[in-house]
Amino acid sequence: MLEGLFDPRRWEITLSSMDGFWNGFAFTLQVVIAGLALSLVLGTILGVFSTTRSRVLRAISRVYVEFFQNTPLPVQVFFYYMAGPRVLQAVLGAASPVRLSAFAIGALGVGLYHAAYISEVIRTGIESVPRGQMEAAQSQGFTRAQSYAYVILPQTFKVILPPLCNQALNLVKNTSVLALIAGGDLMYNADNFVSTYGYLQGYIMACVLYFVICFPLALLVQWLEKRSKERPRAKNIPGITPEPAKEA
């Protein structure tokens, strides 16, 4: 059966029926962007919640994180698929269940799921900033919110960027869960191809296309990790720092 994998004719047919793959690829990219935006915003809010003094906010964040980290993504996505339309019907007071697009389910699914992980990344980032930083800011008269905005959060960037990109990478791969609900994404189209033609080339093609998105992200993670360990170099501030010596 495996010799089919090396059959040039099958490859030829696969490469000439790429339209479905590209459609899926484009759709997957859209879900990635929307899901990433949602998970970043929600994850940052929850991450900040988990470091505040308010017990209520900390509890909200904790419960959310534990729930989403300890239940499987496919189950969550099935739930949105089945329950979402009825929930919307109830909320909007519509006569019949309101259909949720595959795009919405996908973005919501990976967005909510990865928000939990991103929240943890943000929390560890904030906790890595020494207490003295908040004290210094408050001794100058900054409010807690200002201290977070100007002093604490900017310092976390270096620490959190590598694990954040890692989350983005996982989010890309996890969009393939959409295939389970006939989502029109890359994996779904690849699977369609394989069922139609019986050629395993379809899955390999899907792998290649996921790899094309994920590998640069993996390289970015490595580069960011390396950069986060470097000392910053002195900045040139026009009119204030001495002009750098010109090469003769």
Added chain:
Amino acid sequence: MADMIEIRGLNKYFGDLHVLKDINLSVKKGEKLVVIGPSGSGKSTLIRCINYLEEPTTGEVVIDGTALTKKNHLEMARKYSSMVFQQFNLYPNMTVLGNLTLAPIKLQKKSKEEANKAAMAALERVGLAQKAGEYPQNLSGGQQQRVAIARAMCTKQPIILFDEPTSALDPEMIQEVLDVMIELAQDNITMICVTHEMNFAKQVADRVIFMDDGQILEEGTPEHFFTNPQNPRCKDFLNKILH
């Protein structure tokens, strides 16, 4: 001279631990006060109560006639006090210049040019103008603390609190920081300094207080502490740090 700071009946507990016991203390405008005492005596907690980094359990801290409260303490800090920490606490994500201009720009609403100018003047005074574009972690401990002092000067509050400013420094860097503080003491600002540097006390302090076990056990001029301390614990302490 009027009182700049008045502390009345101040008690501070950390859980069951009674860290400050009924402290009463006035500091005049422009006075240079040095606080000495063994570690764990409550001296850091005392000055941290003056800018409300620690909230008093009972009693009050009055700055220029206004009592500090949970509500007004940030506004009071902006107006009256800045602090220099043992661990410097410079903002590592900003250049030296950025550290000095953050509060003037964001809190005092100064223009960037104005803030830069004041910052450079402060850096000039601590001898680090050439380091304006450098990041804190590329500076020595002594240089970082001098930047921190410049940051405190920049916001021009009438009170500067020093919490063991030289304790985290290598011995060879202590003097450069003390020199800056001695020079700063020429200004008409109120300085409260927790330190073990008795030579510094001798040169700038109008008054020294000795704390142990959460209480002020002795106070007087630096001269008095060198020649005629009364309290046995104070004598003992001075013997240890002066030899």
